[in-house]
Amino acid sequence: MPGLLRGVARTAVVAGTATAVSNRVSRRQQGRWAQQAPSRPAAPSLVATPPLPPSAPLTDDMNDKIDQLKRLGELKAQGVLTEAEFADQKRRILSD
Template identity: 40%
Template sequence: MRRRPLARPVVRPAGAPLLRGALVGGVAYAAGRSAAKASRREQDQEQAIADLQYQQASQAPPRTAPVAPPPQAPAAPPSGGQAAGGLTEQLAQLGELARQGVLTPEEFAVAKARLLGG
């Protein structure tokens, strides 16, 4: 008869469960700390945004309906001796006032017609 060799039992170190527990606990602690940092960072950002909004609201003038300046009277029609350069300048000024919104398109058309003598 042949004898079978005795199977050696697997021997685990006595500290393995303790090391495994420490490893799992350490990872969980690190993950929790990371989540807490992210949460704190988000709270800080929200607080900073709220502070900026408060500062802007307190510095902004009260909102009222914009008051349009009174329409300017169109320039006087050119006299007979006025050079063509003066007429061009006046038309350019009227065009600029219309672009800025000071004159409505109708007011611009009337003023242009007066300048051109029509």
């Protein structure tokens, strides 16, 4: 039993140390990026979409489609979907 506890404790220490180091590296990298950000020119917006007029209420069907597209975009951003899969699913949602 003491051998098992020692192994568990060692694993916890190693995992905690790895997490602390990873967090420190992430914070350090964020700081570097923050310092470099003002020197880079802002990227132009590729798509300008006008806002919907306030008097045009969205239907429940349109709200469902927007929610589906948001979830689809999140999956693409996470790398779960490829660009082709994203385009295919988006086409299916919008064609309904």
